[in-house]
Amino acid sequence: VLVYLARRVAYGFATVIGVLLLLFALFFLYASPTEMARRAVGDKAPPEALAQWIHNHGYDRPRLWNPEHPLDTLLVDHFRRMLSFDFGRSDADDSPISGQLRRRMLPSLMVTVPLFVAGLVISVGLALFVAYFRETYIDRAGVVLCVLAMSVSILLYIIGGQYLVGKVLRWFPISGFDPTPALVARFLALPWVVGLLGSVGGDVRFYRTVFVEETGRVMLQHVLRNAMIQILTRVVVQIPFLFTGALLLESFFGIPGLGSMTVDAINGNDFSTLRVMVFIGTVLFVLGQIATDVGYTLVDPRVRLE
Amino acid sequence: MSARRLAACAIAALAAALACSNDPYPSEDARVAVRYSVLPGPPKTLDPAVSYSALDHQITANVYESLLEYDYLLRPYTLIPGLARAVPVRRDLPGGRVAYRFDLRPGMLYQEDPCFALGGAGRGTREIVAEDVAFELMRIADPAVTSPVGATFAKIVGFEAFAARLQQLRDSRPDFSALRIDRQYAEAGGIEGLRVDPPYGLEVVLAEPYPQILYWFAMPFTTPVAWEAVAFYDGQGGRPFFRDHAVGSGAFRVEEYAKHFRIALARNENWYGIRHPDWHAPGATYPSRGEPQDAGDGLLDPATVGRPLPFLERLEFRIEKEAIASFNKFLQGYYDTSAVLQESFDKVIQEGRLSPEMAARGMQLEKAVGLDVSYIGFNMNDPVVGAPAGERGRRLRAALSLAVDAREFLRIFSNGLGLPAQSPLPPGIFGFDPDYANPYRQPDLDRARELLREAGYPQGLDPTTGQPLHLSFDLGDTSTRGRLRFQYFVDEWSRLGVDVEIAATTYNQFQEKVRKGAYQLFLWGWVADYPDPENFLFLLWGPMSQSSSGGPNTANFSNRRYDALFLEMKNRENDPRRLRIIREMRAILERQCPWIPISHSETYTLYQPWMRNVKPAALSYPQAKYQDVDAAERARLRTAWNRPVVWPAWVLAAAAVVLVAPGVVTYFRERQ
Numbered sequence: 001v002l003v004y005l006a007r008r009v010a011y012g013f014a015t016v017i018g019v020l021l022l023l024f025a026l027f028f029l030y031a032s033p034t035e036m037a038r039r040a041v042g043d044k045a046p047p048e049a050l051a052q053w054i055h056n057h058g059y060d061r062p063r064l065w066n067p068e069h070p071l072d073t074l075l076v077d078h079f080r081r082m083l084s085f086d087f088g089r090s091d092a093d094d095s096p097i098s099g100q101l102r103r104r105m106l107p108s109l110m111v112t113v114p115l116f117v118a119g120l121v122i123s124v125g126l127a128l129f130v131a132y133f134r135e136t137y138i139d140r141a142g143v144v145l146c147v148l149a150m151s152v153s154i155l156l157y158i159i160g161g162q163y164l165v166g167k168v169l170r171w172f173p174i175s176g177f178d179p180t181p182a183l184v185a186r187f188l189a190l191p192w193v194v195g196l197l198g199s200v201g202g203d204v205r206f207y208r209t210v211f212v213e214e215t216g217r218v219m220l221q222h223v224l225r226n227a228m229i230q231i232l233t234r235v236v237v238q239i240p241f242l243f244t245g246a247l248l249l250e251s252f253f254g255i256p257g258l259g260s261m262t263v264d265a266i267n268g269n270d271f272s273t274l275r276v277m278v279f280i281g282t283v284l285f286v287l288g289q290i291a292t293d294v295g296y297t298l299v300d301p302r303v304r305l306e
Numbered sequence: 307m308s309a310r311r312l313a314a315c316a317i318a319a320l321a322a323a324l325a326c327s328n329d330p331y332p333s334e335d336a337r338v339a340v341r342y343s344v345l346p347g348p349p350k351t352l353d354p355a356v357s358y359s360a361l362d363h364q365i366t367a368n369v370y371e372s373l374l375e376y377d378y379l380l381r382p383y384t385l386i387p388g389l390a391r392a393v394p395v396r397r398d399l400p401g402g403r404v405a406y407r408f409d410l411r412p413g414m415l416y417q418e419d420p421c422f423a424l425g426g427a428g429r430g431t432r433e434i435v436a437e438d439v440a441f442e443l444m445r446i447a448d449p450a451v452t453s454p455v456g457a458t459f460a461k462i463v464g465f466e467a468f469a470a471r472l473q474q475l476r477d478s479r480p481d482f483s484a485l486r487i488d489r490q491y492a493e494a495g496g497i498e499g500l501r502v503d504p505p506y507g508l509e510v511v512l513a514e515p516y517p518q519i520l521y522w523f524a525m526p527f528t529t530p531v532a533w534e535a536v537a538f539y540d541g542q543g544g545r546p547f548f549r550d551h552a553v554g555s556g557a558f559r560v561e562e563y564a565k566h567f568r569i570a571l572a573r574n575e576n577w578y579g580i581r582h583p584d585w586h587a588p589g590a591t592y593p594s595r596g597e598p599q600d601a602g603d604g605l606l607d608p609a610t611v612g613r614p615l616p617f618l619e620r621l622e623f624r625i626e627k628e629a630i631a632s633f634n635k636f637l638q639g640y641y642d643t644s645a646v647l648q649e650s651f652d653k654v655i656q657e658g659r660l661s662p663e664m665a666a667r668g669m670q671l672e673k674a675v676g677l678d679v680s681y682i683g684f685n686m687n688d689p690v691v692g693a694p695a696g697e698r699g700r701r702l703r704a705a706l707s708l709a710v711d712a713r714e715f716l717r718i719f720s721n722g723l724g725l726p727a728q729s730p731l732p733p734g735i736f737g738f739d740p741d742y743a744n745p746y747r748q749p750d751l752d753r754a755r756e757l758l759r760e761a762g763y764p765q766g767l768d769p770t771t772g773q774p775l776h777l778s779f780d781l782g783d784t785s786t787r788g789r790l791r792f793q794y795f796v797d798e799w800s801r802l803g804v805d806v807e808i809a810a811t812t813y814n815q816f817q818e819k820v821r822k823g824a825y826q827l828f829l830w831g832w833v834a835d836y837p838d839p840e841n842f843l844f845l846l847w848g849p850m851s852q853s854s855s856g857g858p859n860t861a862n863f864s865n866r867r868y869d870a871l872f873l874e875m876k877n878r879e880n881d882p883r884r885l886r887i888i889r890e891m892r893a894i895l896e897r898q899c900p901w902i903p904i905s906h907s908e909t910y911t912l913y914q915p916w917m918r919n920v921k922p923a924a925l926s927y928p929q930a931k932y933q934d935v936d937a938a939e940r941a942r943l944r945t946a947w948n949r950p951v952v953w954p955a956w957v958l959a960a961a962a963v964v965l966v967a968p969g970v971v972t973y974f975r976e977r978q
Binding site: 032034035038040041042045046047048049052053056092093094095096104133136137138141159162166167168169170171172173174175176177178180182183186187251252253254255256260261264 | 327328329330332347348350351356358359449450452453454456457541547549550564566567568624625626627628630631632634635638640812813814817856948949950951954955965966969970972973
């Protein structure tokens, strides 16, 4: 078991290293520091101010090879920083990235965790319900509604939700965020509903298939137990990404989480932030994969890690 | 059991959420004089030495007060004293140097902040002194601060020498950077041209006359900054950086800075205007004079004139990147001011006025023309379109200018907003002449074809190749929207038979091309830093040309007469002689056509009916302290505009029951 785990971790590590190399190639060999400097200092800044910015941020060092100090290159620095989780400062506003990650994780979790839990409960519940009433009109109506929900783009839910619920019905604020307890549910209600609409359709179809395959109309706990392995595969992989936030929901609803942080970094040529987000995403993905494998053995004794 | 309790909790939470309204603010603020506005993104920095965007200035201009300010109502823009007692007058020194002496008002305090304990345990604030202005100017010189305006202040005697000494000390002594920042500056010897006369006097000595320096003292760059704030907020030990933590001298102070969603400014009880209304200082009293139409616009209400500032309790900013969402919240009454959303322009504005629907809501519309100009420039070093082509080149440029219809361009691309430009100078700048019509800027294709023929390109054909004349239009914008705009000009020119090719590159590559001089036509713009014609006409001054000095004269225009006139105009007061010089410079530009002036931007701003004393301005300066809201009226209208529509919730619930119930009932009946 340990050997298997060690091998799995080694594969994961290799993946991370590969992604880091790719990131370096993309950001440091392709992008120009001048462009970054201009975004940070402003369009009107004279060339001297740009040069000063580049120097202050160390982007004027050799990229790959420094004959005098072999370790003082951007490449070495890139790996050292990422692998030691010392993320440095944002190119856009010089704020420490790890501090930003901490601050912006909470709003993301506020969006994604309830969405994840409610999504799981609702879709498993609905799937059991339609599986239970399979071959009746309820099941068929379920198919129609689910396929309908799946085929509509999340963007349409977002804009439609903002228009209908926020503007026409005036139930919730159109967008925005406020972490105070009295207001937070008011702001998050609409993103939650929209997120559910976007994910429930597919999930219900998937779980229904799993349940129907497992048994006929038998006792629910048996069905659930046997279907657990498929549910686990689908669910555990998602858990790490609760931390990285929801890109579209956050940016359209103006929620200051990690998802909108990523979008901001893309829009603002903020490579030092973007590489951290990609790196963290990769690490979490690898961890999720390993966790899923371990999870299999826990629910199904037939599976062994070898 | 616990599952049931959990479900009960969830239902309770949902019910609470449903019972709530769409009001994004805490209910206790409903009747407080708070101004709500939206920022399209987070500020880059609150460091006054660095922040250089209109967005950042919405915060910094209200938090950091400058020595001078602009009169709130008068146009053209007029300087008034801010923290200084008076607007200084120039004193000529030997050797062509000039000096300006500022005297701060005694007894002014910074906002409360823990950083002042550095100057003595238990201290929460301290007096604002002239040394603090010198400190801020040294910060602008400090290479580690990366201020974008160092070049401007390099006119101060000894400015660059100070920067060099500082850098040298940091490079040569490893322990030097660990010194407290004010000690570093002191060890580097300070700036020779800044003579502090403690505690309140500061004389600024310039190496050459530069009257426009006073405008820079009306910008947040030159605000007094306490060394304690810079030393304390160093990002260590859980303290934020100074760039994220303002310690200011203005009418408002930063109360909350969650810069990715909420920024709140509250009244600064230490502000001199609040502590000393008896001073009736110009920067702390509502003005009594304005433009002729201001009285009619309610800006000179006798109940307001002469009253001490500020009127607002708090300024609330929300960061919203999605313009549609924020405009809809404005329409619901949750923001007090908004630009007109491009997508709903026709719904809101009809024939340049508010639509009947908006007018019925009591909305106020303010139009303002920006202190800017966008233009198509010719590279005057180019052998075809530039000066080497002599009179042929001039006629070619004039012909291309005559073919461009700026009014139509604005109609297509900006809902008709914008003023077709006749010269570099926009309205609001001394020397702007509303009656002036540049003969080459009145679209006339026949005349353009004639000029083209005279230039030796009949029907746009290049006689050397027999093909249509081929020119390249260089731009640093690869977006589709950008491309469409440029295509408009290319289509206009193709009607003359001239073949203009768009060479779209990234902004960076474009700059590189400009640096190398490998370009013919380009579209660019300029936004003024201060309201003086010098800040526009220097863009065509020979010694500032891109090719010879890397300066902002990207057209590389060089004309001996123009250059001489510029020098004379630059240092003059706004007198009739200056006006005559500007007219002559304009005539040179008209004849030589180094630019095709396209437009001056125009913005329409909407204000809710409850906003008071609003006057749009094209410059960043503290405006919030003059504004006011009628909070009771706002609360009333918001309630009226936002009654929730509840019945669809019941319909949905009923539909779900109707869909599911029969199946369940039949099923159980079958099983029995």
